[in-house]
Amino acid sequence: MANVLCVSEIQDGKVKKGTYSALACARQIAGPTGGSVSILALGAGIGSAVEELEGYGAAKVYVRDDGTLGGYLAERYAPIVAATAKAGGHDVVVSVASAYGKDLMPRVAARLGAGLASDVSSVQVDGGKILFRRPLYAGNVLGTLAIKTPIACATVRQSEFEPAQPAAGSSQVVDAPTDGSPAAERVQFLGVEIAKSERPELTDARVVVAGGRGMKSAENFKLLDPLIDLLGGAMGASRAAVDAGFVPNDLQVGQTGKVVAPELYIAVGISGAIQHIAGMKSSKVIVAINKDPEAPIFQVADYGLVADLFKAVPELTEELRKLKAQG
Amino acid sequence: MKILVPIKRVADPDNANKVKVSADGSRVTSEGLEQKVNPFDEYAVEAALRLTENGATQSREGEVVVCSVGPKDVAQTIRGALAMGAERGILVDGADDAMDANVIAAVLEKLYAQEKPDLVVLGKQQVDGDSNQVGQILAERLGLPQATFANSIELADGGKACVVGREVDGGVLRVKVGLPAVITVDLRIVGSKAIANGITPATHAYPDAPRYASLKGIMSAKKKPIAEHTIASLGVTEAPRIEYLKFELPPKRAAGVKVESVQELVEKLHSQAKVI
Ligand SMILES: Cc1cc2nc3c(=O)[nH]c(=O)nc-3n(C[C@H](O)[C@H](O)[C@H](O)COP(=O)(O)OP(=O)(O)OC[C@H]3O[C@@H](n4cnc5c(N)ncnc54)[C@H](O)[C@@H]3O)c2cc1C
Ligand SMILES: Nc1ncnc2c1ncn2[C@@H]1O[C@H](COP(=O)(O)O)[C@@H](O)[C@H]1O
Numbered sequence: 001m002a003n004v005l006c007v008s009e010i011q012d013g014k015v016k017k018g019t020y021s022a023l024a025c026a027r028q029i030a031g032p033t034g035g036s037v038s039i040l041a042l043g044a045g046i047g048s049a050v051e052e053l054e055g056y057g058a059a060k061v062y063v064r065d066d067g068t069l070g071g072y073l074a075e076r077y078a079p080i081v082a083a084t085a086k087a088g089g090h091d092v093v094v095s096v097a098s099a100y101g102k103d104l105m106p107r108v109a110a111r112l113g114a115g116l117a118s119d120v121s122s123v124q125v126d127g128g129k130i131l132f133r134r135p136l137y138a139g140n141v142l143g144t145l146a147i148k149t150p151i152a153c154a155t156v157r158q159s160e161f162e163p164a165q166p167a168a169g170s171s172q173v174v175d176a177p178t179d180g181s182p183a184a185e186r187v188q189f190l191g192v193e194i195a196k197s198e199r200p201e202l203t204d205a206r207v208v209v210a211g212g213r214g215m216k217s218a219e220n221f222k223l224l225d226p227l228i229d230l231l232g233g234a235m236g237a238s239r240a241a242v243d244a245g246f247v248p249n250d251l252q253v254g255q256t257g258k259v260v261a262p263e264l265y266i267a268v269g270i271s272g273a274i275q276h277i278a279g280m281k282s283s284k285v286i287v288a289i290n291k292d293p294e295a296p297i298f299q300v301a302d303y304g305l306v307a308d309l310f311k312a313v314p315e316l317t318e319e320l321r322k323l324k325a326q327g
Numbered sequence: 328m329k330i331l332v333p334i335k336r337v338a339d340p341d342n343a344n345k346v347k348v349s350a351d352g353s354r355v356t357s358e359g360l361e362q363k364v365n366p367f368d369e370y371a372v373e374a375a376l377r378l379t380e381n382g383a384t385q386s387r388e389g390e391v392v393v394c395s396v397g398p399k400d401v402a403q404t405i406r407g408a409l410a411m412g413a414e415r416g417i418l419v420d421g422a423d424d425a426m427d428a429n430v431i432a433a434v435l436e437k438l439y440a441q442e443k444p445d446l447v448v449l450g451k452q453q454v455d456g457d458s459n460q461v462g463q464i465l466a467e468r469l470g471l472p473q474a475t476f477a478n479s480i481e482l483a484d485g486g487k488a489c490v491v492g493r494e495v496d497g498g499v500l501r502v503k504v505g506l507p508a509v510i511t512v513d514l515r516i517v518g519s520k521a522i523a524n525g526i527t528p529a530t531h532a533y534p535d536a537p538r539y540a541s542l543k544g545i546m547s548a549k550k551k552p553i554a555e556h557t558i559a560s561l562g563v564t565e566a567p568r569i570e571y572l573k574f575e576l577p578p579k580r581a582a583g584v585k586v587e588s589v590q591e592l593v594e595k596l597h598s599q600a601k602v603i
Binding site: 072098100103146149183191193194239255300 | 338342344367429451458460461466473490493495501503505535569574575584585588589593595597603
């Protein structure tokens with residue numbers, strides 16, 4: 001029996017969607033072993049987030065809603081997560097493999113003396129044994145691992161787990177136990193600047209249109225805007241485009257950026273280096289627009305268009321507009 | 328200021344699609360691929376050097392100690408960092424596949440106790456295991472504050488603290504960590520103005536990349552000391568906490584078709600793929 005604690009990610013009082021991918025993984029582990037799933041919610045002013053989380057049929061929702069947790073710091077959060085894991089008799093602790101989960105969970109695991117499987121793409125329960133599968137070498141190898149410590153920790157790839165749906169059954173809301181660490185006294189949260197956008201988040205979007213070095217300038221990236229807005233999508237980029245300063249860093253898709261798996265991924269002026277492919281190859285449909293017929297991106301693209309992007313993108317936008325107008 | 332920089336060597340990341348899995352699935356082999364320093368660790372070395380020098384006059388104003396845990400030939404990787412300008416090296420002999428992040432962190436904890444640096448600067452992740460854990464585990468084991476995925480570091484409070492910009496989803500989070508502390512770096516840390524140490528004039532602009540080793544650097548690296556230890560000689564008894572049972576190659580994505588025109592593309596996306 002594996003009792004699983006799912007650590008939610010809450011930002012500005014709202015549950016981030018990746019939480020529900022972690023929850024899906026938690027259910028996949030607890031289900032076959034007959035264990036329970038509980039959720040932990042940490043932050044300041046998170047009342048409505050907790051209410052939302054109560055709708056997912058978890059045995060318990062542990063809550064610590066406290067001014068000192070307003071700005072996220074691993075040094076403050078990890079002791080509480082670890083204490084909750086222990087107090088509740090949890091065998092597995094999972095969170096989403098976002099910047100938040102990647103920062104927090106190793107610290108939690110170290111506190112618990114636990115092993116951590118990072119960036120897990122699937123789980124399997126085999127005769128009570130929990131097996132985690134995860135990509136290595138930029139997704140060119142899949143490894144299956146077991147965790148040998150009494151408590152196991154994992155971060156979960158949002159793109160590989162369909163978000164959990166709300167479930168019946170009321171959750172008991174309880175205070176999370178508190179704990180601290182001397183490290184917390186020596187770190188100060190100064191602030192966070194999050195770019196506000198009307199568009200869906202890159203990791204949540206149904207459509208991603210990503211530009212590469214072929215876009216040639218920050219100014220030219222604006223060419224993608226009408227296309228993205230028509231499709232209700234999000235903007236992504238290759239690292240070369242980020243490196244050149246065309247777009248901010250957090251748009252980077254790839255091994256060392258964000259991993260996305262939208263229904264439609266359109267790569268524009270991106271050559272398709274293995275580090276880029278690592279971040280988008282699970283997309284349902286991939287389109288590549290590149291003027292070089294030999295570009296490796298065509299090896300993973302379902303539909304490849306060999307063309308000058310400066311001509312093809314406005315044309316594509318126009319065609320889509322026509323299609324939309326037809327209904 | 329003294330900085331410890333753990334570095335790992337990895338199979339050439341630009342050829343990671345050429346790694347193989349042994350027939351029984353027990354091992355990943357990267358034979359034939361060049362071994363290189365993990366790119367993020369090269370950024371960590373660059374960041375540490377920028378923190379401990381006057382960038383304008385190139386005079387060294389502190390000490391950078393690089394360390395690597397791995398088979399004996401990681402000495403070469405260490406030499407590479409010494410050639411960039413680091414002062415000393417430490418090699419801890421250990422087989423790559425007998426270690427997980429926890430064992431590495433336990434080794435680094437011992438080296439930390441020996442060296443007592445003001446900062447440990449690591450890469451955010453090694454690009455073959457892609458595990459992204461060592462810095463955070465080390466910080467917790469040492470009871471130190473952590474600043475992961477750093478894109479900027481500014482020395483503050485007369486060298487007693489660092490203000491660090493962290494790459495997070497959607498933007499940048501800023502923290503101030505009192506020293507000693509653990510920092511893991513993201514790629515933007517080698518941006519021309521990413522590091523401010525109070526010594527290098529604010530007007531000085533670095534190139535947007537890690538430095539190349541000069542010929543003089545390569546020559547002097549040959550004379551720089553590399554201390555050798557083994558995991559056992561350091562008294563590390565920690566066992567790996569995770570165990571890989573199987574490796575396999577992922578299913579290949581089938582190549583699609585080339586379309587002749589934008590019209591054909593839209594038509595296929597609409598009626599064949601049904602995504603628009
Ligand atoms: C440690 C490490 C981690 C990395 N992580 C990532 C990562 O997470 N994500 C990532 O993306 N990369 C990553 N990279 C970088 C990666 O190796 C490539 O350098 C990068 O992806 C290349 O970006 P690009 O395709 O935009 O640029 P290029 O390779 O320069 O390709 C530009 C493409 O645009 C095309 N083009 C140019 N002009 C036009 C035009 N007018 N019309 C149509 N096509 C045009 C060209 O034919 C070319 O194919 C990483 C590298 C390292 C070493
Ligand atoms: N074998 C090793 N020797 C020295 N440093 C390492 C080793 N493995 C990992 N590291 C450091 O830890 C960072 C994060 O690695 P990881 O958590 O394994 O992805 C790397 O970028 C290195 O700085």
